[in-house]
Amino acid sequence: MEKFSGSKLKLDSFKNKTLLIVDDDDPFRIRLSKAMENKGFLVVSASGVEDAKSKAKSNPPGFAVVDLRLNDGNGLDVVKEVHNLLPDSRVVVLTGYGNIPTAVAAIKAGAIDYIPKPADAEAIEAALLADKNKKAVPPENPMSADRVKWEHIQRVYELCDRNVSETARRLNMHRRTLQRILSKRSPK
Numbered sequence: 001m002e003k004f005s006g007s008k009l010k011l012d013s014f015k016n017k018t019l020l021i022v023d024d025d026d027p028f029r030i031r032l033s034k035a036m037e038n039k040g041f042l043v044v045s046a047s048g049v050e051d052a053k054s055k056a057k058s059n060p061p062g063f064a065v066v067d068l069r070l071n072d073g074n075g076l077d078v079v080k081e082v083h084n085l086l087p088d089s090r091v092v093v094l095t096g097y098g099n100i101p102t103a104v105a106a107i108k109a110g111a112i113d114y115i116p117k118p119a120d121a122e123a124i125e126a127a128l129l130a131d132k133n134k135k136a137v138p139p140e141n142p143m144s145a146d147r148v149k150w151e152h153i154q155r156v157y158e159l160c161d162r163n164v165s166e167t168a169r170r171l172n173m174h175r176r177t178l179q180r181i182l183s184k185r186s187p188k
Contacts, residue, residue, distance in 0.1 A: 009129045011040045016062030016086075019128075021045045022052040022078050023067040023094070032065070035121035049073035053081045060086040063128050066111075068095035068102060076109045083110025092127045094119055146187040153181060 011017060019041035023029040026047065033043045041063065046052035049072050056064075056078070064082045066075040079091050093106040096117040103114040113127040143151070153171065160166040164182070168175040 009131055011129060014062055016060075016089075018042045018044060018059060018061040018063065020052060020056055020061040020064040020066075020078075020082065022047075022049075022064065022070065022075060024048060024071045025067070032121060032124070036065075036125070039121065039125055047071070049075070049077050052078045056082050056085055060089065062086065062089055064089060064091040065124055065128070066091060066093055067117075068093055068106070076105060079106060079109040079111050090128050092124060094124075144187060150181070150186050153178070154186075157182065 017040065019036055021029055021033055021036065021043060022045070023032070024047050029045050029047065033045050037043050044055050044059065044061065046055050048070050052066070061082060064078070066078045066082075068075045070078075075093060075095075079093060082089050082091055087110075089110075091111045092113045092115060093103075093111045094115050094117055095102065106114050112132070113130065115123060115127055153167070156170055157164075157167045160170065164178055165175055168178040171178065
């Protein structure tokens with residue numbers, strides 16, 4: 001991980017090492033919690049908005065990793081709560097439904113970074129400990145143009161409640177063309 005050495009701060013330089021992990025995907029939350037504990041964070045986890053807000057109020061975390069879409073609400077509510085409790089906390093938003101408007105909303109709510117799922121512990125640690133005064137390191141394997149297009153179509157499809165006709169209308173695309181795209185696997 002030498003790539004991040006110039007742009008990553010040491011965890012020891014932070015007084016509050018508490019990390020709140022909020023995700024409703026239990027296996028992912030458990031794996032990430034163990035990985036981050038091994039990296040030196042004092043991990044507290046929650047599976048939903050209300051549980052996360054309660055835990056944040058009782059012990060404001062210095063760091064947080066919050067999934068955007070939770071079963072009981074929006075992760076941005078947790079980001080706002082953590083930021084209100086401790087304005088200098090470092091919050092990273094995770095999401096499987098990445099798009100520019102939600103990334104902007106996350107940053108405005110107080111997040112320092114926005115990472116698409118799937119994300120590994122190293123990428124999350126690098127985002128949490130990133131030096132604000134340094135440029136971000138470009139991704140080693142950025143998404144292909146076909147993958148970006150596919151992700152955009154999937155996002156619009158989800159926003160239209162999986163309605164093919166409405167999605168095709170909004171994307172200005174023929175319905176059958178959209179059906180063919182949706183029936184295929186995601187490109188690499």
